[in-house]
Every structure is written in C-alpha cells, then in structure tokens.
Amino acid sequence: MTPLTAPGLPPWPPLLVDxxxxxxxxxxxxxxxxxxxxxxxxxxxxxxxxxCGIAIVILTYFPHPIPLVRAFGLLIIGGIAFPIVSALVRHNVWGPLARQLFCIRTVVEFHPEAIVIRSPLYDQPVVVWRSWNGQPVQTRFMVEPDHAATAAAENANPKRKYSKEHLRGGLMLFVVVSTQNQMSEGGIFRAIPITEISTTLAAKFTMVCTAAATLTRLDRQSEQARTTRGVDIDADHV
Structure with missing residues (x-):
C-alpha cells in the first residue's frame, strides 16, 4: 500500500491505498x-x-552531627527543592507519557464491501457492511462528546494538579450508516463507535476517514468477490 497525499488532506493520520x-x-x-x-x-x-531520592541525597551529603540541625536543614532544602522538582516533573513527564506510553492504536480498513474497525473498544475486529439487502449503505463519520470523559471531568477533584481540558475535550468518533428503504418514508440509521479521540485530532481523523470511504465506494470499484476477515457488528457474540 502507498501513502496518498492530496490538497486539503491532513498529513495525519496517514492514508494508505492499494x-x-x-x-x-x-x-x-x-x-x-x-x-x-x-x-x-x-x-x-x-x-x-x-x-524521596532528593531526601536521600540531602541526608547523605549533609550529615550534620546534631539531629535537630540536620532535620531543620532537610526541611529548608526540601521545602525549596520539592515544589520546584515536582513542577518540573509534572510539566515534562505528563504529556509525553500520555502521547507515547499510554496512547492507543486505531485502525480502520476500507474495502468496497465493508469497513473493518480495529479499536480498543472491541475485543475483535468489527465489520460494517456497505450494502444491505441489495441496497448500498451510506456512511459518514462524526464526533460527539464522550459521556465518560464528561462524567470524569464533573467528578474530578477540584484541587487536582492537572488540567481538565483533556476531559472536557474528550470525544467519541462514530461511523454513521444509513439505508434508504424504498418501502418506507425514512431510512435506517445507526451510529457505531470507532474510538475515543481528543478535540485536536478528531477533525483530522474524520476528514481522512471520509476520504478513504469515498475512494473505496462500491460504485467506484469493479464488481469482484473479495474476502474480509472480522466480526460482523450484528453477530450475537459482538
């Protein structure tokens, strides 16, 4: 598969096509x-x-023979050093840990017959078929506030040392599938969660997924049999 670039298409997440x-x-x-x-x-x-490491260093390199003076020195030096070191650690460690160590991977495969979702939300890949009873299924991608993140923001300790912006900006990315039933006035709509995502990344992910869905529509591909592995979203065990 080769990377696809186009004017107006964000470089992240990468879009690979075959x-x-x-x-x-x-x-x-x-x-x-x-x-x-x-x-x-x-x-x-x-x-x-x-x-704790700073306290051990202070006790090791300032071994005053009088315990009271030693304890007083520990309080003075620790009282100055601990807040500074704590602020530096929080500022430099929190973000990189979240983005590198505790990040997740979301994979969405687009086939003419189906969209396959691999996400931590599901134990197994989920298949969203792009036709139903001989009718094409329309797909679009949208984001909504993540109710779990909103609840976490409301219940967070007001004295916490970390910003709550990531909680207020927590979103859920959905793929909305719909079919227009000719025997009824309206269509059938269904929103299937894909992944949790932040506000800063949601628009980019949505745009790239929309482009991928457009490129792989059935009416743009030749009719031929293909096999897609995964779990049907409507299967009993999903």
Missing amino acids: PTRGVALVSARHATWRSFEWAAKTTEFCVWVTC
Whole structure:
C-alpha cells in the first residue's frame, strides 16, 4: 500500500491505498482522555520517587552531627527543592507519557464491501457492511462528546494538579450508516463507535476517514468477490 497525499488532506493520520484492490487503510496511534489520566497517576508516582531520592541525597551529603540541625536543614532544602522538582516533573513527564506510553492504536480498513474497525473498544475486529439487502449503505463519520470523559471531568477533584481540558475535550468518533428503504418514508440509521479521540485530532481523523470511504465506494470499484476477515457488528457474540 502507498501513502496518498492530496490538497486539503491532513498529513495525519496517514492514508494508505492499494488502487489495484480498491482498499484503503487508516492507522494511527493517538492519546485519549484515558491516556492522560493514566499518565497523571504515573507522573505522581514519578514525583514521589524523585522527592524521596532528593531526601536521600540531602541526608547523605549533609550529615550534620546534631539531629535537630540536620532535620531543620532537610526541611529548608526540601521545602525549596520539592515544589520546584515536582513542577518540573509534572510539566515534562505528563504529556509525553500520555502521547507515547499510554496512547492507543486505531485502525480502520476500507474495502468496497465493508469497513473493518480495529479499536480498543472491541475485543475483535468489527465489520460494517456497505450494502444491505441489495441496497448500498451510506456512511459518514462524526464526533460527539464522550459521556465518560464528561462524567470524569464533573467528578474530578477540584484541587487536582492537572488540567481538565483533556476531559472536557474528550470525544467519541462514530461511523454513521444509513439505508434508504424504498418501502418506507425514512431510512435506517445507526451510529457505531470507532474510538475515543481528543478535540485536536478528531477533525483530522474524520476528514481522512471520509476520504478513504469515498475512494473505496462500491460504485467506484469493479464488481469482484473479495474476502474480509472480522466480526460482523450484528453477530450475537459482538
């Protein structure tokens, strides 16, 4: 598969296409609000370990014979060093941990017959078919506020040392499938969650997925049998 670039198409997430098979792939590692929450807990542990290390250094290199003077020196030096070191650790560790260590991977495969979703939301790949009872299924991608992130923001400790912007900006990316039933006035609509995502990345991911869906539509591909592995979204075990 080869990367596809186009005017107006963001460079992230990368869009890979195989024109001969009519297949497109969107795969990206990205942080979510849960990534930042896990990173906050890990960062606090790092702060605790760092401050303990500083205390050990102070006790080792300032061995005053009078215990009271030694304790007083520890309080003075620690009182100055601990807040500074804690702020530096939180500032430099929290973000990188969330984006690198606790990030997740979301993969969306686009075939003329189906869209395959691989996401931490599901134990197995999920297949969304692009036709139903002989009718083409229309797909579009949209984002909505993540209710779990909103609840976490409301229940967060007001004295917490970390910003809540990632909680307020937590979104859920959906693929909306719809069919127009000629025997009824309206169509059938269904929103299938794809992944948790942040506000800063949601628009880019949505744009690239929309482009991939357009490139792999059935009416743009030759009719031929293809096999797609995965789990049907309507199967009993999903």
